[in-house]
Amino acid sequence: MSSTMQRITLARRPSGQPVPEDFALQSAPIPSPGEGEVLIAVSHLSLDPYMRGRMDDVKSYAPSVGIGETMTGQGVGRVIASKADGFAEGDLVTGITGWASHAVLPGSELRKLPDGLQPSLALGVLGMPGFTAWVGLRKYADLKAGETLAVAAATGPVGSMVGQIAKAAGLRTIAIAGGDEKTKLATNHFGFDAAIDHRAHADARALRAALVEQAPDGVDVYWENVGGKVLEAVLPLMNVHGRIPLCGTISWYSGLDGDGTDRLPMLWRSVLVKRLRISGLIVFDHWDLFDEFLADIGPKVMAGKIAYLEDVAQGLEAAPEAFIGMLQGKNRGKQVVAI
C-alpha cells in the first residue's frame, strides 16, 4: 500500500464563480488512526452545491473551510485500519472524509453501509440529497393530491426526488431545468408531467408565460432550489395558501444574479396577499428521521420504483472541474467523483 494520500485544499477564496486556481491538489502522508478512530480509503466523493458557501469566509450554519484546509465533503469508502469498536477492515462506511483519497475519522462520526450497496448511492438518492427532498416535503410541503408542484434543478438529486414523491402523492409536477437534454430527462426518466427549459427564456416574464401554460391552475407548492429568475417567475403564480420549502438558492451562491432591482417589496407583498408559507430547510436538523427515510425509500430504489441518475467524474484531481461544472448546470444527475 502506498504511504501517501492525495487531497484537494482551498487555495484561495473565490471571487464570484469558482475557478480551478481556487483549489490545490496536494500529497501528504497517510495518517494513522488513534484510539477510537478508523482509517478509510475513500472510493467515492460527493460534490454538493453547499460547498460553494463553505469556500467563503462568512458566518453560516456550518463553518467555512480555511485557506490551505482540505475541502469539506461526504465520502464513501472501505475501512483499511480500525481502532474503533464496531468497525473492521473491509467495512463499507460513509462520513465527512473531505476531498481526499484517505481520511481518519472517529468511529462515532461514521455510518456503516450494507456490504452489497453500490457505494455512490449513499451520496445521492439514498443519502443527504434524497433525504433532504423526502424530509422537506414531509415537514413543509403539505402535499395534496390534485395540486401542482414546481421545482427547479429538477434533474439533480434533490429536485428529481421532490418530483417523484410529489407525483406519487397525486400532484401535477412541473420540472424547471437547464437545456433540452435535461427537460427530456425530467419527463422521460424522472416522470415529471411537464418540463420547462429556464435557459430558453431570457427573463422571468418569458419563463412565467411558459409556466402558465403548464400550470393553468397556478402553483400550490414551489420547492425552492435556485432563487433568481425562476423564483421571480413562479412567485406571482402561487395560489393562496401555497407552500414554499426553501431548500437552496444556487443562482445566488457565487454572488447576486440580477439587474439590481429591489424585489423585496414584491416578495413580501406576495407572502402577505397569498398567505404563503415559506419554510427554511436545513437537512442537518432532521437526521433523527434518516433511518425512516431509508426504510421508506431504500426498497423503492432497489425495486426500480424511484429513478436516479449519477454523473461520475474520474479521479480526485477531476473534482474541482466537476464541482465548477455542477454549479453551472453541466452535471447530469448527482455529481460524484470516483477516486
Ligand SMILES: NC(=O)c1ccc[n+]([C@@H]2O[C@H](COP(=O)([O-])OP(=O)(O)OC[C@H]3O[C@@H](n4cnc5c(N)ncnc54)[C@H](OP(=O)(O)O)[C@@H]3O)[C@@H](O)[C@H]2O)c1
Ligand atoms: N437546505 C438543505 O439542507 C439542502 C440540502 C441539499 C441540497 N440543498 C440545495 O438544493 C439545491 C439542489 O441541490 P442538488 O444537490 O440537487 O444540486 P444539483 O441539481 O445536482 O446541481 C445544481 C443544479 O442547479 C441548477 N442551477 C445552477 N445555476 C442555476 C440558475 N442560475 N438557475 C437555475 N438553476 C440553476 C443546475 O441545473 P439546471 O442545469 O437544470 O439549471 C445545476 O445542475 C441546491 O440549491 C442545494 O444547495 C439544500
